[in-house]
Amino acid sequence: MTQSTMDKSPKQIKSSSLVIIVRGHNPEKMMTTGLGELDLKIPQKKIVIKPNLIGNKPYPTTTSAKTVEAIIKNLKKFNKEIIIAEGAGWADTKQAYRDQGYQHLAQKYGIKLVDLNNDQYEKIKNPKAMVLKEYEFPLTLNDCYLVSAAALKVHGQAGVTLSVKNMLGATIGGHKGRFHSKGIHQSIVYINLYKAPNNPAIIVGTEARVEEELG
Numbered sequence: 059m060t061q062s063t064m065d066k067s068p069k070q071i072k073s074s075s076l077v078i079i080v081r082g083h084n085p086e087k088m089m090t091t092g093l094g095e096l097d098l099k100i101p102q103k104k105i106v107i108k109p110n111l112i113g114n115k116p117y118p119t120t121t122s123a124k125t126v127e128a129i130i131k132n133l134k135k136f137n138k139e140i141i142i143a144e145g146a147g148w149a150d151t152k153q154a155y156r157d158q159g160y161q162h163l164a165q166k167y168g169i170k171l172v173d174l175n176n177d178q179y180e181k182i183k184n185p186k187a188m189v190l191k192e193y194e195f196p197l198t199l200n201d202c203y204l205v206s207a208a209a210l211k212v213h214g215q216a217g218v219t220l221s222v223k224n225m226l227g228a229t230i231g232g233h234k235g236r237f238h239s240k241g242i243h244q245s246i247v248y249i250n251l252y253k254a255p256n257n258p259a260i261i262v263g264t265e266a267r268v269e270e271e272l273g
Contacts, residue, residue, distance in 0.1 A: 076257075085262055089128035096258060102203040104139040108255070110209040110224050112234070114149035114157050121207050123159030125262045129207060130167055140167070143198050145174035145227050147234030172198045175232045182252060189244045193252050194230040204228075206255035210263040221259035222250050 080092040107129055109121035116122075130140060142164065146154050151173040155161050164171045177196040184191055208224040223246050226237050237245035 083264055085122070085124050085264070086128040086131060088262070089125075089132050089260070092260075093132045093258065098136075098257070100133075100136045100138060100203045102138070102201055104141060104202045105133055105136070105205065106141045106143050106199060106202040107205045107207055108224060108228050109142065109144055109160075109207045110227060111144045111149070111151065111154045111158065111160075112147045112227060114146070114154040116158065118209055118211060120154070120158060121209050122262065123163055125260070126160070126207055127163055127167075129205060129260060130163070130169070133205075134167075138203070140169045141172055141198065141202070142169060143172040143174050143177075143196070143228070145177075145196075145229055145232065145234075147227065147232060151175055151232075174198065174228055175230060177230060179230050184248070184251070187248050187251075189240045190248045190252075193248070195252055196228065196230060199228060199253050204253065204255045206259040208259065208261045210261050220261060221255060222246055225249050225253070225255065228253065 076096070078092050078095050080088045082088045082091075107126055109126055111120045113119060117125075126142060133140060142155075142160060144151055144154075152171075155164075155171050155173075160171060163169070174196045177198050179194040179196050180200070182193045182195050184193070206221040206224045208221045210220065226234055226246065226249060229237075229249065237249070
């Protein structure tokens with residue numbers, strides 16, 4: 059474990075976003091169309107795809123393995139190491155990988171699965187943060203091109219679960235409820251200040267969870 063200090067507050071972050079909407083039912087074709095609209099540049103040596111596997115439940119409670127496979131197929135051309143990384147909050151991450159089809163993906167494409175709950179980490183301090191003044195940053199996410207592959211669903215406190223809230227699973231330890239008690243909106247902001255997804259952040263909404271978020 060190492061330690062460092064950062065100096066960021068939300069008002070310092072300036073960015074603009076391009077939103078691309080693709081209609082259809084075939085994730086691979088939709089992904090190819092959507093990503094084709096982006097002039098992706100990936101200078102990093104590794105790509106990390108972060109699905110939503112908050113629990114061991116099928117799509118749309120979690121991100122479908124078919125969605126992640128479509129992303130893999132479209133990013134293989136960059137000849138980078140591809141990693142799938144997640145830290146489940148209401149399940150064993152490795153069991154969710156097996157039951158939801160991710161273990162098959164890893165074997166099929168020769169890619170690595172990482173349980174971020176048990177990842178090595180660097181402790182980062184941000185004295186200006188409203189919450190999470192100390193943050194355990196998973197080293198798998200260090201110097202990576204991070205793709206958020208989120209589920210489209212409601213959330214009791216945040217309203218909806220989309221790309222930036224998906225990053226709550228990109229954290230050390232399985233007790234994700236601690237971020238809710240600290241303030242869900244503030245936690246989302248500061249986790250994404252420590253490590254936000256690169257472009258693209260992907261949501262496949264052919265189905266959506268419109269009731270309780272954990273299914």
